[in-house]
Every structure is written in C-alpha cells, then in structure tokens.
Amino acid sequence: MITKAHGKHGDAAIEAKGLVKRFKSGKGFVEVLKGVDFDAKHGDLTMVMGPSGSGKSTLIAALSGLLRPEEGKVATLDVPDLWKLSAGRIDKFRLDNCGFIFQGFNLFPALTALQQVETVLKFQGLTPEQAKKRATLALEEVGLKPRLHQRPTSLSGGEKQRVAIARALAKDPQILFADEPTSALDGENGQVVIRLLRRAATEHGAAVVCVTHDPRLEAWADRIIHIEDGRIIDDTRRTPDPEATLASSH
Numbered sequence: 001m002i003t004k005a006h007g008k009h010g011d012a013a014i015e016a017k018g019l020v021k022r023f024k025s026g027k028g029f030v031e032v033l034k035g036v037d038f039d040a041k042h043g044d045l046t047m048v049m050g051p052s053g054s055g056k057s058t059l060i061a062a063l064s065g066l067l068r069p070e071e072g073k074v075a076t077l078d079v080p081d082l083w084k085l086s087a088g089r090i091d092k093f094r095l096d097n098c099g100f101i102f103q104g105f106n107l108f109p110a111l112t113a114l115q116q117v118e119t120v121l122k123f124q125g126l127t128p129e130q131a132k133k134r135a136t137l138a139l140e141e142v143g144l145k146p147r148l149h150q151r152p153t154s155l156s157g158g159e160k161q162r163v164a165i166a167r168a169l170a171k172d173p174q175i176l177f178a179d180e181p182t183s184a185l186d187g188e189n190g191q192v193v194i195r196l197l198r199r200a201a202t203e204h205g206a207a208v209v210c211v212t213h214d215p216r217l218e219a220w221a222d223r224i225i226h227i228e229d230g231r232i233i234d235d236t237r238r239t240p241d242p243e244a245t246l247a248s249s250h
C-alpha cells in the first residue's frame with residue numbers, strides 16, 4: 001500500500017475550527033472565511049453549496065493545505081494541526097492522502113490517459129510496472145479501457161473529467177476534494193462523475209468533499225452544508241439515493 005489504512009466509515013477525516021481567511025482589498029482586507037468550523041467523515045459525500053463568492057473554494061483550499069488561513073486550525077487524519085507543518089510536509093501530506101478534481105480537468109496535453117495517471121503514481125513512489133498496473137485498473141474502473149492511449153485533444157469533456165477522476169482515485173485517497181466537478185458536463189456525463197464520487201465514499205471509505213452550484217447533485221449526498229458570506233448557515237444530514245438520475249432529480 002502506498003497510503004495508510006483508511007479510517008472507518010463515520011470517523012472524522014477533517015476537523016477544522018475557527019477558520020478565518022482574509023484577502024487584501026485596496027487599503028484594507030476582505031474577510032472571506034469568518035470563523036468557519038467544518039468537519040468531514042470517512043464514507044460521506046459532503047456537498048458544500050452556496051452562492052458565487054461565498055467562500056467555498058477558499059474553504060477547500062484552507063482545508064487541503066493550499067491556502068494558509070490567518071486564524072484557525074485544521075486537524076486531519078493523524079495530523080493534529082495541518083498548518084503547523086512545514087510547507088514540504090504539507091505537500092507530502094497532500095500527495096499521500098488527498099485527491100483533487102477540478103472543473104478544468106488539469107490534464108497534461110502531451111500525455112495519454114494512461115500516462116496522466118501513471119505520472120502521479122510514479123511521483124508517489126510506485127515502480128513503473130506497479131504504476132502502469134494500478135493506472136490501467138483506475139481507468140478501467142471509470143469506463144475508459146478503450147481510451148487508455150488517447151491524448152486529451154481526442155477525448156470528450158466527459159472522458160477528460162473521467163481521466164481526472166481516475167488520476168485522483170488511483171492512489172486510493174483518504175480525502176477527495178472536488179470543486180464544481182460536473183459544471184462543464186452534460187447531464188449524462190455529470191451523472192457518471194457524481195456516481196464515481198459516491199462510490200469513492202461508499203466503497204473506498206474516502207471522505208469526499210464536493211463544492212457545487214448544482215442542486216441536482218444533492219440526491220447523492222450524505223450531508224449538505226450551505227455557506228453564505230463566509231459563514232456556514234446550514235448543515236443537514238440526509239440519506240443518499242445512489243440510483244438517482246440527473247434528469248429526474250430536480
């Protein structure tokens with residue numbers, strides 16, 4: 001295994017307290033996170049919803065070690081305070097434990113689907129043979145067996161997003177962060193993507209944290225957190241419907 005054993009379903013994977021993030025604005029500052037407490041559990045698909053500019057992406061960045069908050073603390077997996085680690089240790093934590101899926105796919109234009117996934121695994125310390133085997137399996141799991149040797153220019157938007165998901169899932173991350181993963185996709189491809197995120201939580205025990213504008217995705221969630229103007233205003237637990245369809249779940 002390249003990753004540690006996953007936490008049990010229901011165990012906390014992230015517990016953040018009092019997160020404050022400010023950005024410079026003119027001569028002053030704008031406070032984008034205003035003392036946010038947040039937690040996410042293994043096995044849960046947690047949706048973070050809210051209007052544009054409410055602080056959703058900033059929250060993900062603060063939780064994942066990408067953007068240092070001015071105040072607050074992030075306890076995650078076996079790390080009591082992520083932001084107390086050195087920059088190198090934070091990067092290593094992310095590499096070992098976190099997967100990321102963003103709207104823009106972030107694929108390397110020159111690499112085939114297989115190479116996109118292999119590269120990350122080799123970077124993590126797998127031998128080329130191990131990386132190839134695991135990357136092939138991950139791409140097969142997202143239905144891309146016939147596309148292993150295609151480059152991004154010859155893949156559709158839905159296929160590109162599936163490569164990005166295979167790349168994130170191949171290392172079996174304990175925490176999976178997704179930021180608007182379906183917004184560039186049509187209903188059918190969006191459904192494939194949300195079902196894969198659901199499976200990462202249910203079958204792999206990952207804590208999946210998904211930022212979205214799309215209320216139709218709520219059907220797959222265990223928990224929905226609403227954020228407005230840098231504050232959590234609602235946190236609701238629900239029973240997901242893994243068989244939901246995007247077209248009929250309005």
Ligand SMILES: Nc1ncnc2c1ncn2[C@@H]1O[C@H](COP(=O)(O)OP(=O)(O)OP(=O)(O)O)[C@@H](O)[C@H]1O
Pocket residue numbers: 023024032050051052053054055056057058059
């Ligand atoms: N690097 C930065 N410098 C200055 N302001 C920033 C920076 N990053 C974000 N902001 C501001 O912080 C606020 C929150 O941004 P954030 O991207 O977290 O919102 P969001 O809820 O994810 O929005 P969207 O749904 O539109 O992606 C916005 O007003 C944004 O302009």
